[in-house]
Amino acid sequence: MVKITDVAKLAGVSPSTVSHVLNGKRPISEPTRQRVLQAIEELNYIPNANARAMKSGLSGIIGFIATDITELFSNRIIQGVESVIVPSGFHLLFVSGTEFKTNLGDTMAFMNSRKLDGAIIAQSITQDHRNLEFVPPEFPLITVNFDFGPHLPRIILDNYKGGWEAAEHFARKGFSRAGLIMGPSNRIASNDRQTGFLEGAKNFGLTIPQRNFIHVPFDFQGGVKGMEELLDEVGNVDAVFCANDYIAVGAIQTAISRGLRVPEDIGVIGFDNRDFSEFWPTTITSFDQPLYEMGKIAAQYLEDKILNHHEIPIQTVLSSRLIERESTRH
Amino acid sequence: MVKITDVAKLAGVSPSTVSHVLNGKRPISEPTRQRVLQAIEELNYIPNANARAMKSGLSGIIGFIATDITELFSNRIIQGVESVIVPSGFHLLFVSGTEFKTNLGDTMAFMNSRKLDGAIIAQSITQDHRNLEFVPPEFPLITVNFDFGPHLPRIILDNYKGGWEAAEHFARKGFSRAGLIMGPSNRIASNDRQTGFLEGAKNFGLTIPQRNFIHVPFDFQGGVKGMEELLDEVGNVDAVFCANDYIAVGAIQTAISRGLRVPEDIGVIGFDNRDFSEFWPTTITSFDQPLYEMGKIAAQYLEDKILNHHEIPIQTVLSSRLIERESTRH
DNA sequence: TTTTTGTGTCAAAACGATTTGACAAAATTT
């Protein structure tokens, strides 16, 4: 491996001169500069990143912590993050969720090992704070799309507003009897959306069933179960707001198999704007989350903290965007 | 930041002794060991990863290069990779596709900068070799799910076999007139599947249309276009093999809107086993790719090269698995 | 008892860059 002294020798200068040519910390005369550049070219010299990291104290690596990388969400966030950090010379290192969850000691060690200049935590399922207590408070850290407690800066979605807008949309489209199929009840996001929807429904004159706490898993079967429960036990709804698009699809198929027409007899709104909601036989009205944007903002704040030691605003709130499709075209 | 000398001082030993306690390269007497351990605990000492990397020449980081991280494929591969490398103390660093594609110099610099101990290249769209010519041949590198030329070790899918099995499945289910909607023609995978399907069709007695080279984009609209073309111009098919599930869905919807029943009048097989193929109104017969497995194997080979300098087998071939669903239940 | 072997520890030399104090030589100001 060719190193800086090799370059210096070939160019007939000292290593420090090579370094100055590379980093521009001191002026170098043009002829010397050229000789050094030539030597670099000739030897194909690449500075050793680890040596640099050691001297500077910065690794140029930002950690990305997600409980489940399979979740498509993470990816759009990642793209947003990368759009910011890659041009600045940073790279993204993936810290697997399980690793993060299972081993406190290692997590702390990792954050403290200087391998990471900072980290972004995205969409964790757990609300368990314990791990983070071990991370030193000055370590640059930000969470995206979920709230990990009052001390950690976060980029979040206005879920209350999303719920409210769903109700508003139903009302404007002429639906009148609200129903609700939410995800697992331990999620703050779910609760906020539910509250927003219910208060919105009240505000816009939709009827609300007494029993408004159907909670199901975030998948197709959850939607099936939710819609069955809604039709069999709650009854008399024509406007169903679902926690996500998988649930919406299950709900729609169940309604159809019960002889109901969507949206004529019953309207459905999903959440997340999954790819299939756009080409499902009945295309699905849904909320798009600005995940790319969230990643971008998170990355900008993080960089600003790492590079300039600026504090990250404790909370940044973005809005989801309603995308109207057939499932609510009354 | 507390360092090894601080620990040494507190424990009343030399830094090398602390190092030996940590790494076990030399025997240390039990009482000394205990004192050192105690000091480490007390000071909350975490070794500096960069200093370590510099000394050892290994960063403990493996690069993951994917053209499009949004693509769900990458994620299952990543999970497989992680299942192997995380227990061994490695971490995964994303190298964004665009970065890889656009800037030759940087790519090379990156591979050579010792920031990465090795890299996995997954599912690139381009067939462009140029970037890799700049990577030194001894750099541990392996590609997953695509072939980047004769010199790079690869884990690939037996696409020919997949095509062949699709034909076999159609024949066994009583379909008789084969049709084909493939992805963009520049993909080797597409071509292999096509050849396998056509030869399989011949072998199992399916009729093959003269015009068997419909190529469309890999999405829903591609499927719509493909099926229209098939019905309008090729005609007389009852068994359509699609390049992926998005195309299959578009094809199915188009067939249905033309008054055909799936699978009674026309059977459809997709590829990739996307989540929605399992709950689409007509569930879709598809091929599952062993992506997790591929990632796992790639990671094992890579580690073996990084740690033990064992050469990576130039080619490892895995098979896809047919999952039968309603779209071919004749 | 003397020699050999084995244990446990240390001091010093890497690893490969960046930073800083020093100092000629050249350019500018008095």
Place this chain on the structure above:
DNA sequence: AAATTTTGTCAAATCGTTTTGACACAAAAA
């Protein structure tokens, strides 16, 4: 012409580990 400033370069110190040759001391073998 002397004093001052600027410019360009270098030598040496530093970042925080790991590794290795040396050595003291204890235990075992001669």
